[in-house]
Amino acid sequence: MEAGGLSDPGRGAIRAVTARLRPEVIRPRVRLGEQVLIGPGKIALLRAVAEHGSISAAARAQGMGYKRAWSLLDELQRSFPVPILQTAAGGSKGGGTAITAAGQALLDHYDELERACRAAAAPVLDKIGRLLAR
Amino acid sequence: MEAGGLSDPGRGAIRAVTARLRPEVIRPRVRLGEQVLIGPGKIALLRAVAEHGSISAAARAQGMGYKRAWSLLDELQRSFPVPILQTAAGGSKGGGTAITAAGQALLDHYDELERACRAAAAPVLDKIGRLLAR
Numbered sequence: 001m002e003a004g005g006l007s008d009p010g011r012g013a014i015r016a017v018t019a020r021l022r023p024e025v026i027r028p029r030v031r032l033g034e035q036v037l038i039g040p041g042k043i044a045l046l047r048a049v050a051e052h053g054s055i056s057a058a059a060r061a062q063g064m065g066y067k068r069a070w071s072l073l074d075e076l077q078r079s080f081p082v083p084i085l086q087t088a089a090g091g092s093k094g095g096g097t098a099i100t101a102a103g104q105a106l107l108d109h110y111d112e113l114e115r116a117c118r119a120a121a122a123p124v125l126d127k128i129g130r131l132l133a134r
Numbered sequence: 135m136e137a138g139g140l141s142d143p144g145r146g147a148i149r150a151v152t153a154r155l156r157p158e159v160i161r162p163r164v165r166l167g168e169q170v171l172i173g174p175g176k177i178a179l180l181r182a183v184a185e186h187g188s189i190s191a192a193a194r195a196q197g198m199g200y201k202r203a204w205s206l207l208d209e210l211q212r213s214f215p216v217p218i219l220q221t222a223a224g225g226s227k228g229g230g231t232a233i234t235a236a237g238q239a240l241l242d243h244y245d246e247l248e249r250a251c252r253a254a255a256a257p258v259l260d261k262i263g264r265l266l267a268r
Binding site for chain 1: 161162163164165171172213214215236239240243244246247250251253254255257258259261262265266267
């Protein structure tokens with residue numbers, strides 16, 4: 001019996017939990033081959049830059065180091081032919097980073113992508129939920 | 135200038151490639167919190183079991199070791215209250231593993247989920263494609 005040791009189906013915890021599946025289900029990624037060009041992590045970081053006005057504050061808000069944040073944003077920028085971020089000349093506050101109109105358009109399109117996918121997925125997730133719960 | 139070193143926007147290669155974005159874009163994952171219950175890797179493996187009739191053949195087809203394949207299928211099974219795989223008693227061919235009706239339903243639902251998400255995403259991806267290409 002090749003799969004003889006596979007765990008017994010877990011009847012208990014999952015049933016209670018099926019109703020909570022939907023909100024987490026779709027976090028779109030735009031891929032090119034195996035490379036993720038645009039995904040939920042980079043988008044959250046870009047949104048944090050827009051909110052906080054600097055990469056360092058956005059990194060703190062996302063619980064990551066500055067170098068990691070900078071590297072992710074740099075990756076994201078490389079996919080776009082126009083700047084998605086702009087740096088402010090350092091005045092009394094030492095400059096900062098804002099997003100451009102193209103960066104804001106990216107955030108808006110990603111939100112729309114997420115909403116569209118979630119709406120389309122909902123009826124199918126109901127079916128999968130019934131499979132998990134029966 | 136906090137982000138002064140960010141790479142220049144990459145105007146060349148991406149433009150040619152925008153048209154290829156869509157087919158790869160949506161690979162749905164069903165999450166519960168941070169845990170991925172159902173994702174494209176496990177589904178591909180389950181489909182390979184259905185095609186090849188054994189976990190070991192499915193593992194080979196997916197380019198992974200038997201232990202890794204078994205572990206992924208075991209994780210997937212733990213989310214379901216009914217068996218998604220069944221083992222055959224070992225006759226001359228040494229037994230094997232087939233998928234159950236519930237396993238087949240999972241594959242069908244996942245296909246439907248993928249189709250639904252891709253259809254919903256298409257018009258938004260056109261917008262993102264224009265952002266990548268302009």
